[in-house]
Amino acid sequence: MKRPYRSIQQELLGWLLVPICTLWLVTTFSAYSFAARFANDAYDEIMLNSADSIVARILETDHGLMVDLPPAARDILEHNDMDTFFYRVVTLEGKTLSADADLPMPPEAANLPLWKPKFTDARVKGLKTRLCVLKVPVKGSPADEVVVIVAETLKARNHFATEITLSIIVPQLFFILLSAIAVSVGVSRALVPLKILRDSLRNRSQHDLTPIIEEDTPNEVKPLVVAINELMIKLAExxxxxxxxxxxxxxxxxxxxxxxxxxxxxxxxxxxxxxxxxxxxxxxxxxxxxxxxxxxxxxxxxEPSANRSTDMIMTDLNSITGDITNALRAKAESKELSIEFMKNSESATIHGDPNRLQDLVSNLIDNAILYTQKGGAVKVTVDALEHQVKLVIEDNGPGIPPEDRDRVFERFYRVLGTGVEGSGLGLAIVKEIAIMHDATISIESVKPQGTRFIVNFKRSTAPVVNVQTV
Incomplete structure (x- = not known):
């Protein structure tokens, strides 16, 4: 089963960030390992110096060997405040000459070469520690060899290793974040042509099948645009x-x-x-x-494919609506309906096809007459506003249920239960003509009952061309 694609932006970010984050984790582990080794080497060197200092304080007295390490000298050996310091000087026979008797003596200490320190990890009093074991001669005789053991806890080492690691990985983390932002912005900018294409198609009328302009599209998007244009040509044909x-x-x-x-x-x-x-x-x-x-x-x-721009002229909607209302008055009166035409201005000029506008007005008024019961009323109004002309046809018939208002503009769709015979094409014709004129059409309910159709046209101030409508 194929994984569903996310957005292209998320896909690219994923392919970029996953390997970068993996590399960052590997780098973090490697950096900490390196820092830990570096810290161990540095602190081991300090521990060896401490062991040498203790060796220098081993004295031979009449009573045998002793370690002369006053408190002030021990304070110097405890070189940081984070760790606990331990030391022990012991003979090969196991006799402790000085300091912490709990400090373990590694079994291999007796076999160590002289002056060759051995570093190892151990637990002292339940604490994780680092040990430095050094075997040294006292008088030049093997019988007078002693083992100096120095130990300290690991807090300072770990803190030092952590600081080194953070100094490496924190800049890398910022780099990853900046890379993600840069890639996200870059991908967003690269996808702008696709978004423009999407908006262009979304804002088109369902009847607009003209080809998409290919000039400003990236090479990667052109095959998609070409395929869409080919599909539009086939649909138009x-x-x-x-x-x-x-x-x-x-x-x-x-x-x-x-x-x-x-x-x-x-x-x-x-x-x-x-x-x-x-x-x-x-x-x-x-x-x-x-x-x-x-x-x-x-x-x-x-249909849009049948329309020609030469058919669109300056037309007075008052004149067309008044003529159609008078032509259908006899049909209304045969059903004992009152029909009234009103206008708020002597001129209601729009840019349109007079013949198609005649069909639009005729179908709306005829539809109102058809669905209004005997004794009802039909009101036709043309309202010329500053930037638009509003055609309103209102009746007091049974009304249209809200769930049917979008579907009544479909071809051959008729509201059930009205008992009225019809072809189901009248409002579909109205919708096509409204689209042809860049007009909007809406349906409202009338109290206590009835329906109001509202068609909004863009108003034009150019002079009207007198033509004979058919």
Whole structure:
């Protein structure tokens, strides 16, 4: 099973810091070992000097050998305040001449060469100590040889070794931290093109399939950008082919549907009782099919790939909305609905395609009429603000549940339980046209019941171009 990848930054930091930290640990161990050996050598030399000083204080008297080591001299031998100092002078027969009788005499001491010190570790009174054992002659006769044993605890040695080790590893630790920071910053800077690419793709409309610019991308990222661009080209070609198919199919269906509609009208004029009901049902079905075909054709025209910049001109939304409201007034009154159009300014200029804007307004008002019960009301408002123009269509119908508000803009999606027949394309067309005009669309609830659709356009101050909408 493959390990899941973390971020590239964490991956690079891991590959860099793991060997560096491992090397640092090895260096720490090696540095402490070196420092411990160095400290032992230095303090062993001091212990040997102490042993030589004690040898110099061995005197021969009438009563035999003795060690003349006054307290002041012993204080000098105890060269640091951290450790406990021990010493012992003993003959080869095991007779202690002076000092600490508890200090052990190594078994091999009698066989040591003269003046050749031996250093070893031992425990004295339960303490870890370092011993220096030195066999020396007193009168030049083997019978008068003595063994001088000097010992001290290890605190000063360990402290000295620790200080040396810290002086080596602490700068290395700072170097590792600085390296980690430098690598992290460097990797972050190196990943900036990827972050820019991510933000560029994230901020794109789902309909924007234009290729990504490759000029400013690093060589390592270019293969990814090229692959994404190739995928976008394929998607754009597939979507364009799909749009052409839907548009052509819808356009081709209109002519036979119109012919069938004419034939049904002619048959209904004959007023034959046995066929009247069937013809009425056929007429309703063809009306529904004709509306669906019209919706598909409008949706194909609203697709971004079908739009041309030359279609976008300065347009007065007041004029379009007022005309559509008047055109649908008869349909509203047939359901005993009141329909009202209001505007707060004589001009509400936006940059847009008049034909597509006509489809947007028509679908929103038609949707409000369709879902508002008999005796209800539909309010249409165009609110021209300083930097935007707001189109508001409000009804007092049953409303749209919050969980369905995002999905109503999907193609062929219809809210269940309304009992209203529809194609499910009207709001999908509205959404496509809003995207085409860089407009935002939102849905709000109306108290005590109802729905409010709000479309926000960017306002333009350029003069309106008078064109005939279709």
């Amino acid at each position: 597939d979507l364009e082919a799909q749009r052409r198919f839907v548009g052509n199919a819808a356009h081709q269906l209109r002519t036979p549907l119109a012919g069938l509609k004419t034939y049904v009208a002619l048959l209904k004029r004959k007023k034959q009782p046995e066929t009247t009901e069937l013809l009425d049902q056929l007429d309703v079905g063809m009306d529904r099919l004709n509306k669906l075909v019209g919706g598909l054709l409008a949706l194909a025209k609203a």
